[in-house]
Amino acid sequence: MDYLEQIGMQAKENSILLGKLDTETKNSALRRAAEYLEENSGLLLEANRRDRETAQQKGMSQGLLDRLELNGDRIRAMAEGLREVAGADDPVGEVLMMKKRPNGLLIGRKRVPLGVVGIIYEARPNVTADAFGLCFKAGNAVILKGGSDALHSNEAIVALLQKALGDSGLPKTGVQLIASTDRQVTARFMKMNGYVDVLIPRGGAGLIRSVVEGSTVPVIETGTGNCHIYVDASADLEMAAEILFNAKTQRIGVCNACESLVVHEDVAAAFLPMAAARLAEKNVEMRGDEKAIAAEPSIVPATPEDWGAEYLDYILSVKTVRNIDEAIVHINRYNTGHSEAIITRDYANAQRFLDEIDAAAVYVNASTRFTDGGEFGFGAEIGISTQKLHARGPMGLKELTSTKYVIYGNGQVRR
Amino acid sequence: MDYLEQIGMQAKENSILLGKLDTETKNSALRRAAEYLEENSGLLLEANRRDRETAQQKGMSQGLLDRLELNGDRIRAMAEGLREVAGADDPVGEVLMMKKRPNGLLIGRKRVPLGVVGIIYEARPNVTADAFGLCFKAGNAVILKGGSDALHSNEAIVALLQKALGDSGLPKTGVQLIASTDRQVTARFMKMNGYVDVLIPRGGAGLIRSVVEGSTVPVIETGTGNCHIYVDASADLEMAAEILFNAKTQRIGVCNACESLVVHEDVAAAFLPMAAARLAEKNVEMRGDEKAIAAEPSIVPATPEDWGAEYLDYILSVKTVRNIDEAIVHINRYNTGHSEAIITRDYANAQRFLDEIDAAAVYVNASTRFTDGGEFGFGAEIGISTQKLHARGPMGLKELTSTKYVIYGNGQVRR
Numbered sequence: 103m104d105y106l107e108q109i110g111m112q113a114k115e116n117s118i119l120l121g122k123l124d125t126e127t128k129n130s131a132l133r134r135a136a137e138y139l140e141e142n143s144g145l146l147l148e149a150n151r152r153d154r155e156t157a158q159q160k161g162m163s164q165g166l167l168d169r170l171e172l173n174g175d176r177i178r179a180m181a182e183g184l185r186e187v188a189g190a191d192d193p194v195g196e197v198l199m200m201k202k203r204p205n206g207l208l209i210g211r212k213r214v215p216l217g218v219v220g221i222i223y224e225a226r227p228n229v230t231a232d233a234f235g236l237c238f239k240a241g242n243a244v245i246l247k248g249g250s251d252a253l254h255s256n257e258a259i260v261a262l263l264q265k266a267l268g269d270s271g272l273p274k275t276g277v278q279l280i281a282s283t284d285r286q287v288t289a290r291f292m293k294m295n296g297y298v299d300v301l302i303p304r305g306g307a308g309l310i311r312s313v314v315e316g317s318t319v320p321v322i323e324t325g326t327g328n329c330h331i332y333v334d335a336s337a338d339l340e341m342a343a344e345i346l347f348n349a350k351t352q353r354i355g356v357c358n359a360c361e362s363l364v365v366h367e368d369v370a371a372a373f374l375p376m377a378a379a380r381l382a383e384k385n386v387e388m389r390g391d392e393k394a395i396a397a398e399p400s401i402v403p404a405t406p407e408d409w410g411a412e413y414l415d416y417i418l419s420v421k422t423v424r425n426i427d428e429a430i431v432h433i434n435r436y437n438t439g440h441s442e443a444i445i446t447r448d449y450a451n452a453q454r455f456l457d458e459i460d461a462a463a464v465y466v467n468a469s470t471r472f473t474d475g476g477e478f479g480f481g482a483e484i485g486i487s488t489q490k491l492h493a494r495g496p497m498g499l500k501e502l503t504s505t506k507y508v509i510y511g512n513g514q515v516r517r
Numbered sequence: 518m519d520y521l522e523q524i525g526m527q528a529k530e531n532s533i534l535l536g537k538l539d540t541e542t543k544n545s546a547l548r549r550a551a552e553y554l555e556e557n558s559g560l561l562l563e564a565n566r567r568d569r570e571t572a573q574q575k576g577m578s579q580g581l582l583d584r585l586e587l588n589g590d591r592i593r594a595m596a597e598g599l600r601e602v603a604g605a606d607d608p609v610g611e612v613l614m615m616k617k618r619p620n621g622l623l624i625g626r627k628r629v630p631l632g633v634v635g636i637i638y639e640a641r642p643n644v645t646a647d648a649f650g651l652c653f654k655a656g657n658a659v660i661l662k663g664g665s666d667a668l669h670s671n672e673a674i675v676a677l678l679q680k681a682l683g684d685s686g687l688p689k690t691g692v693q694l695i696a697s698t699d700r701q702v703t704a705r706f707m708k709m710n711g712y713v714d715v716l717i718p719r720g721g722a723g724l725i726r727s728v729v730e731g732s733t734v735p736v737i738e739t740g741t742g743n744c745h746i747y748v749d750a751s752a753d754l755e756m757a758a759e760i761l762f763n764a765k766t767q768r769i770g771v772c773n774a775c776e777s778l779v780v781h782e783d784v785a786a787a788f789l790p791m792a793a794a795r796l797a798e799k800n801v802e803m804r805g806d807e808k809a810i811a812a813e814p815s816i817v818p819a820t821p822e823d824w825g826a827e828y829l830d831y832i833l834s835v836k837t838v839r840n841i842d843e844a845i846v847h848i849n850r851y852n853t854g855h856s857e858a859i860i861t862r863d864y865a866n867a868q869r870f871l872d873e874i875d876a877a878a879v880y881v882n883a884s885t886r887f888t889d890g891g892e893f894g895f896g897a898e899i900g901i902s903t904q905k906l907h908a909r910g911p912m913g914l915k916e917l918t919s920t921k922y923v924i925y926g927n928g929q930v931r932r
Contacts, residue, residue, distance in 0.1 A: 118873055118875070121872075122872055203892075203893075203894060207883055209893055209894075216905050216906075217875065217905060299905050300905065300906055314710070315733050318730050320735070320904055320905075321735070323735075338928075341928045344928065344930060345928065345930055348930035348931060349930075352930070352931055456923045457536075458533055460533070460632065461921070462922060463921075463922040463923075463924060464923055464924065465924045465926060466924070467925075467926040467928055468924055468925075468927075468929040468930075469926075469929060469930045471930070471931035472622060472929070472931055477618075477931070478922070479618060479624075490631050490714050490715065490735075490919035491631075491715055491737070491907040491919070492906040492907035494919050494920055494922075495920075504905035505909055505910075506876070506877065506879065506909065506910075507877060507879070507888075507893070507909075507910045508878075509878060509879065509881070509883055509887065510881050510882075511880060511884075512883075513756045514882075514883040514884060514887070515759055515760055515762075515763035515884045516884050516887055
């Protein structure tokens with residue numbers, strides 16, 4: 103049995119025990135893990151320094167180096183995240199339905215853990231603790247495959263998480279790290295159907311695509327967001343400019359940020375100069391079609407690639423449309439199923455947009471930036487699902503569970 | 518644009534319209550389709566005759582020929598199936614949750630169709646109408662890829678379904694058949710992520726494996742069942758024999774039939790002769806381990822392959838265990854996540870089995886044959902999911918839907 107198979111088998115074995123734990127045991131292990139992270143921050147910072155030195159020598163960009171960095175604040179945030187999950191309701195064991203059939207069978211449906219959850223992510227060490235916390239609280243065994251550049255940081259974090267499990271009388275291998283930088287190992291990990299129940303990729307579009315395409319294990323697709331704001335002919339243009347500014351610039355580089363403005367041509371001449379003036383405060387580059395440029399000369403010409411782009415940068419594409427039908431067709435063609443908003447005063451158009459736009463979250467007169475477990479009032483999230491199976495939108499503890507039918511009989515046979 | 522892309526694009530376009538239909542329109546289209554199938558049974562029988570002639574010339578086995586056959590009864594059953602779905606509650610539009618956030622945002626979660634559902638199945642023409650009915654009622658556009666040997670039958674059925682849609686004022690391409698026998702086309706169909714939201718394979722283990730392995734579109738794995746009955750030391754042995762006989766022989770060749778008996782060694786000597794006598798009524802071959810053979814000499818030796826076998830035949834594997842722990846480990850190792858039963862009088866063992874066996878449906882003192890949408894009181898089903906994502910166990914109309922967050926604001930931006 104090789105390295106990866108051993109990890110898989112151990113996870114599978116542990117998943118049965120972890121799935122049965124009482125809530126208090128899980129919560130105290132999570133709080134202990136939080137303490138260990140804080141108490142050993144020196145050790146974590148040292149491991150992280152090694153990762154960052156190597157990355158710098160390899161010429162990693164400043165943005166990626168920032169994601170790779172651990173510091174005192176980030177370590178405290180990881181610990182706080184674990185404590186928050188400890189304080190959240192336990193989803194496991196909830197009985198969703200129970201009924202007696204005419205033949206006397208009592209049929210119930212119970213929330214149970216998924217079993218073994220695999221997380222594939224980039225070189226962001228804080229994901230290591232966050233993903234563990236949520237998966238563990240939901241009763242799952244976890245296998246982590248983080249970005250190779252964060253290997254020392256991840257090893258240090260996982261060692262502390264494992265110590266917390268061990269010191270709580272639980273199997274240390276309830277969380278395991280694939281400590282390999284070999285791409286073949288990751289490729290095989292994505293095909294471990296006998297051991298892994300679900301894979302959740304967390305990261306950019308390239309990572310997610312490679313997991314969706316390479317995996318035979320069921321995947322929950324998260325994350326990429328080409329989010330649109332459609333400014334209807336009847337919109338309150340002041341409100342539209344405020345929401346657009348918020349959705350585009352409040353935080354760059356997140357999946358619920360606005361990447362594209364769609365504007366009704368009847369209000370393009372009035373709205374685009376307003377929008378451009380507001381966005382100029384943050385030096386946002388606007389790339390538009392001909393009618394957009396005619397309405398606001400600071401807009402530069404868009405290429406067809408712009409309509410599908412998730413910039414994660416101070417850039418916005420601008421598309422003019424003749425009516426809401428064109429807006430809906432355009433958005434449904436180019437969006438990534440994440441978050442879409444209409445700004446309108448028109449009742450029928452609001453309803454049509456909510457009904458016809460195919461996305462996880464659809465807004466009327468609000469910023470797309472609200473698509474977030476915390477903002478929705480669900481607590482911590484492991485990501486935003488942009489697929490339609492299993493979970494759609496922010497995924498919290500409940501989305502890390504499955505269900506099981508339990509049937510109580512007294513000798514029933516089928517006639 | 519090629520054939521397959523055109524099918525995908527049309528389905529995607531139609532899915533928006535189909536998702537918005539009111540229930541009455543869907544129900545009347547389903548009832549019209551049922552009528553058309555019955556009124557044109559001559560045409561269907563003729564198309565089916567051609568398929569069967571070709572299949573016979575190619576030397577198709579009697580079992581497969583039987584599955585391929587359409588006759589008056591089966592056509593009536595297809596029509597009845599469509600009428601039953603017409604009578605079922607519409608799952609679309611149900612509001613699962615709605616709440617006001619402190620900032621005034623009103624956040625709701627609504628049941629919506631999956632969008633485009635692809636069904637890949639074998640040469641069983643009745644699946645064509647059944648799958649269409651359920652997917653359509655749940656508001657989805659459907660793309661069917663049936664077994665090549667049933668192509669004429671499927672074309673004839675789909676033409677009538679399309680006529681019913683057209684005559685109901687709906688797009689005929691709400692249901693489409695991939696009328697190709699080229700395996701490359703099926704392979705490409707499984708990777709149409711932009712157009713197809715979910716694939717559901719219906720058929721034997723080989724078909725399902727090929728879809729799970731070849732697909733990049735999310736798959737709901739259905740079907741194969743290596744179901745066990747564990748006879749505990751404290752079992753009522755009369756009840757155990759009755760349930761075993763029912764689960765093994767009431768219907769051979771179905772996924773919830775029992776394929777393996779696990780028996781506590783303390784009762785092997787008492788139970789196995791009873792079981793063998795009962796099963797002999799149907800000439801069931803029993804293949805067991807040494808202790809099983811010692812208890813009942815008519816049992817023949819099992820090979821290691823027997824533990825994982827889904828026979829779908831009058832064969833049963835028999836494994837003796839020293840205690841319930843061994844039983845649970847054995848079943849979790851070899852089962853396919855379908856249906857598992859314990860026969861016991863012991864409270865703690867019943868609870869342990871329900872908690873620790875990893876399967877869609879877990880029974881105490883009842884036959885595994887009850888895992889079925891109708892028997893559970895859910896109405897018609899499109900299959901039994903044996904995976905943990907999205908749906909687990911019998912899948913009816915609700916399992917053919919997703920959800921969407923709809924958010925009503927009045928200018929909210931994120932701070």
